[in-house]
Amino acid sequence: MMPITYCMSRLRLPVKPAFLALLTFLILVTLGCAAVPKPREPFIPGATVDTLATAVSLSVTTPEGSTGGTGYLLYRRPDRFHLVMLTPFGTTALEFFARGDRVTVLLPSKGLAYEGSFKDLPVKGGLQGWRMMRWVVEGDPFLVPGTAGTVERTDAEGRTTVARYDEDGLLQRKNSVDGEAVYRDYQSVGGVPFPATIEFSDHKGVQVKISFDEPEVNGPVDDGALTPNLVGLTLLPLSSLAGG
Numbered sequence: 001m002m003p004i005t006y007c008m009s010r011l012r013l014p015v016k017p018a019f020l021a022l023l024t025f026l027i028l029v030t031l032g033c034a035a036v037p038k039p040r041e042p043f044i045p046g047a048t049v050d051t052l053a054t055a056v057s058l059s060v061t062t063p064e065g066s067t068g069g070t071g072y073l074l075y076r077r078p079d080r081f082h083l084v085m086l087t088p089f090g091t092t093a094l095e096f097f098a099r100g101d102r103v104t105v106l107l108p109s110k111g112l113a114y115e116g117s118f119k120d121l122p123v124k125g126g127l128q129g130w131r132m133m134r135w136v137v138e139g140d141p142f143l144v145p146g147t148a149g150t151v152e153r154t155d156a157e158g159r160t161t162v163a164r165y166d167e168d169g170l171l172q173r174k175n176s177v178d179g180e181a182v183y184r185d186y187q188s189v190g191g192v193p194f195p196a197t198i199e200f201s202d203h204k205g206v207q208v209k210i211s212f213d214e215p216e217v218n219g220p221v222d223d224g225a226l227t228p229n230l231v232g233l234t235l236l237p238l239s240s241l242a243g244g
Helices: 004-010 017-035 127-137
Strands: 051-062 065-076 080-086 092-099 102-107 112-117 149-154 160-165 171-176 179-189 192-201 207-217 234-237
Touching: 092 127, 127 179, 127 192, 127 207, 179 207
Parallel strands: 112 234
Antiparallel strands: 051 065, 051 207, 065 080, 080 092, 092 102, 102 112, 149 160, 160 171, 171 179, 179 192, 192 207
């Protein structure tokens, strides 16, 4: 980069020492401010994700191929989900609702809705990865201060999960008979630790990666936003959804 005085002389501008000193000071201050990273908001011990509203980028890889896209996700503890996947033109391609063991999939462009349980999800086509979603978000807190290494627990169904925490007590990964989940790049959202990316996979070759953009944690999420609107749609059994 050419010196400031050279540039000003080429423009035939007078260079006054006081002005040059002020200009140099402002540039140094600006560069100094840009180099200082914004401090991360500290995590609140014991804070949990009770609700979530966020834009998402999703990719799914299966033995049959891969798919992906963008959309948004709503969640309310313990088991309410609403995922909307968008087309490249911004219209709704698919909506996925879950409450307990019940699942509803909407395909608005076809005027169809499918309803059933998680076990009815097709074994092909990418949706089967969502069978793991409840396990991915439940049971193990993202932050356990003072914990490093592994923590093992057994749930009411006799399923054992081994969770691994780093030296800061942040959940890094967990494994069970269902598969594995990995949690990356934590951020503090209002003091609540939240990973920027979650990757999970089962033992049948299904891999799901979700990246979260500007998540809003523990804000209001109404029942209406978590309940499928079936007006004008033909309702069919989830087991009949193509891809099974």
